[in-house]
Amino acid sequence: MPGLNNWSPILPETVWSKVASALRQELGDGPYNSYVAPSALKVTIDGDPVLVTPTVYARDWFQRNALRRIHELWAQFDPEGRVLDLQSRIDYDTAERQRQAQKALSETLDVAKSAGRSEADVPLSSVKTNDPAIVADTGVAKPVELSGLEAAQAQARADLNRIAGLQDRLTFETFVAGRGNEFAYTMSRQVAGWGDGHFNPVFFHGPYGYGKTHLLNAIAWEAKVRRPDAKIVYLTAEKFTNTFVKAVMDRSQSVFKEEIRSADLLLIDDVHFIGGKTSSQEELFHTLTALIEKNRRVVFTADRPPTQLTEIEARLRSHLSSGLVCALDVADQALRIGIIERKLEQLSRRLGLSRMPHVDVLQFIADSVPGSIRELEGAVNTLAASAGARLGSLTLDEAMALLQPNLKVSVERRVTVDEIQKLTADHFSLKQADLLSERRTRSVARPRQVAMWLCKQHTTRSYPDIGRRFGGRDHTTVLHAVKKIEELLQSDEQIARDVEALTRKLRSN
C-alpha cells in the first residue's frame, strides 16, 4: 500500500483533460470546437478550479447545454472532490485581480503589524508640495481609520485623485487585456507591484485611444495600494512643461526639481508633447538620469516609439529607449468585444438590469463602430443612454436604429454568417450541418467555399472568425476558398449564376 509520502494530488488540469475528451465524444466535433476547445481550465490564486470561457455568450451556452454533464464527469474523475466553477474570461480576470490585490494588501498590513504598527497607523497619504496639482507625496504619516481592503483602496484613491488628477475609473479592474495590449498589461502589473526594476524606464507607445493613459492611472492606483508610503508622481508631459516654465519664471526651479526627483515612481503621460521644447527636454533628461541612478521607477507613454520622436533631442531619446519599450496595438475583434462586454456589464449593473444585450448586439457594435476604444465606449454609452431599462432586451434591429445616426458609415441591414450558411445550404439542397461538417466531397466542399466567399463579401468577419464558424476550420482554408471562388467566378458560369442568385436572396431577405 503506498505510504502518505508517495501520495501526490491529481492536478485539476489532468481532471479537465479527461472531462474534455469525454465531452468531445458526447458532444461531437462541432460544439466541441466551438465551445469546449476555446475554453481553458484555470486555477485561482486560492487553488480553486474554474472553467473559463472566452465570452459571456460561451458561458451561457455551457450553462444551458453542458454544465450539468460537466459536473457529473468532473465528480467522476476528480478523487479530490473539488468543485469546478464556470466563469467568462472577463469575470474570471476581474475576480482574480481582486483576489491578488486583497492578498497583496493583507501582506502589506501583515508587514505593518509585524513592524509594530496597527492597521489604523498604516500611513496612507499626506501632502508636502508647492504644486499640489502635480505631486502625490506620502512622506508624512497621516493616521487614518482603515477597516480593510476597500477602505484602504478608497482612501488611497481619494488622496491620489485629489492631488494628482488621476481618474477614479481607470484601474486594472476596469482594463480588459487581450491581444494587442497583453504584454503592456503584464508589464504594468509588474511595475505596479514594485517588482524587479531591471527594465527602467518602461516606455509604452501606441495609437490614440487604446489605453495608455488607462494603464498609467492603473499603475498609480495599484502601486499606491501596495506601498502606501511611496511617493508617486503622475503628470502629463504638458503639465511637466508648464509647471517647469512657471517655476523658471518664479525662480522656484529648486522646489520643482526636489519634488519630481524625490519620487519613488514617476509616471509621465504623452511624452511626445515635449518635442521641440528644448529647456523642458533638458530638465526631463536630468530628472530621468537622477531617478534611474537612485533606482526609482519611471514610466512614459507616447504616441510613437522613442526612435520616432524626432523632435526630441537624441540624448534624451536614447535614454527613453534604454529600458523596456513596449507597444500597445490596435485591438482585435475579440478584444473589442471583450471591452464592449465589460462596459455593458458595468452599465447594466448601474441600471439594475438582470440581463445583458444579445451577443449579436455586441458583435454589431464591434463591427460597425470605427476607430479606437474611445469611440467604442462612446457608442456603448450612447446605446445605454438611449435604451435605458430596455438595454438588456434590445434586438439587433433596435440597436442598429439607436446607433445609426451616430455612425459615420450608414448601417446596411446586417447579414449574419448563420443566415448565409442556411441560404447556401438550402440553395444547394444540403443541410447547414453539412457545411460545418468534415465532408470533403465536391458536392459539399464547393457550396461550403461559396458560403465562405459570401461571408467575406457580406460580413465584416475576419478569415479566422469565418473559419471558426465553419466547424472550427483554419483561416487558411477560408483564404483558399475565397481565392478559389474568385477564380471560378471568371471561368465557371454555373458558379457565377449560383453566387448571383444567393446574393440576390441575401439582399432581398
Ligand SMILES: Nc1ncnc2c1ncn2[C@@H]1O[C@H](COP(=O)(O)OP(=O)(O)OP(=O)(O)O)[C@@H](O)[C@H]1O
Ligand atoms: N483595454 C481596455 N480596457 C478597457 N478600457 C479601455 C481599454 N483600452 C482603452 N480603454 C478606454 O478607452 C478610452 C481611451 O483610453 P486612453 O485614454 O487610455 O487612451 P490613450 O491611449 O491614452 O489615448 P490618448 O493618447 O488619446 O490619451 C478610456 O476611456 C479607456 O478607459
